[in-house]
Amino acid sequence: MKVYSWKTLLVTILGAGGMLAYAVVRICRGDWLFGAVLAVMALGMAVEGLEASLTEEGHRKDVENGRTGRRVYRAMFGTFAPVMPYGAVILMGIGAVFALALPELPWIALASVIGALAYQIWLARAVRRELAREKEQTES
Numbered sequence: 001m002k003v004y005s006w007k008t009l010l011v012t013i014l015g016a017g018g019m020l021a022y023a024v025v026r027i028c029r030g031d032w033l034f035g036a037v038l039a040v041m042a043l044g045m046a047v048e049g050l051e052a053s054l055t056e057e058g059h060r061k062d063v064e065n066g067r068t069g070r071r072v073y074r075a076m077f078g079t080f081a082p083v084m085p086y087g088a089v090i091l092m093g094i095g096a097v098f099a100l101a102l103p104e105l106p107w108i109a110l111a112s113v114i115g116a117l118a119y120q121i122w123l124a125r126a127v128r129r130e131l132a133r134e135k136e137q138t139e140s
Helices: 006-028 032-054 056-080 084-101 106-139
Strands: none
Touching: 006 032, 032 056, 056 084, 056 106, 084 106
């Protein structure tokens, strides 16, 4: 079996495998709902990652999606393009720092988590709009 992307394969095995192991631990501790949801997410990530790293078509599609994403982010955000996809992760990190540093003020961490969710929703919609606009321009 040919591996088209070792990086994707290793990230898939470590990320999805670790997530699946954590899901099994949660299920064994009696947290069935969260563990089952986590297990389904891990299996979905594993399937996508294995397809992208072990099949030629999946790898081609993954590379094309990466190029498209970089192009769209560059067009939308210019010099901030490399940072914009990680805005939600940055906000979650800030929320985690506040949760650890100021446990008596949980609303700050909660506001950061809600902000991260709102940011991710906004970013997904903005990228979809930009892709639709590009598609419109190429068809015209």
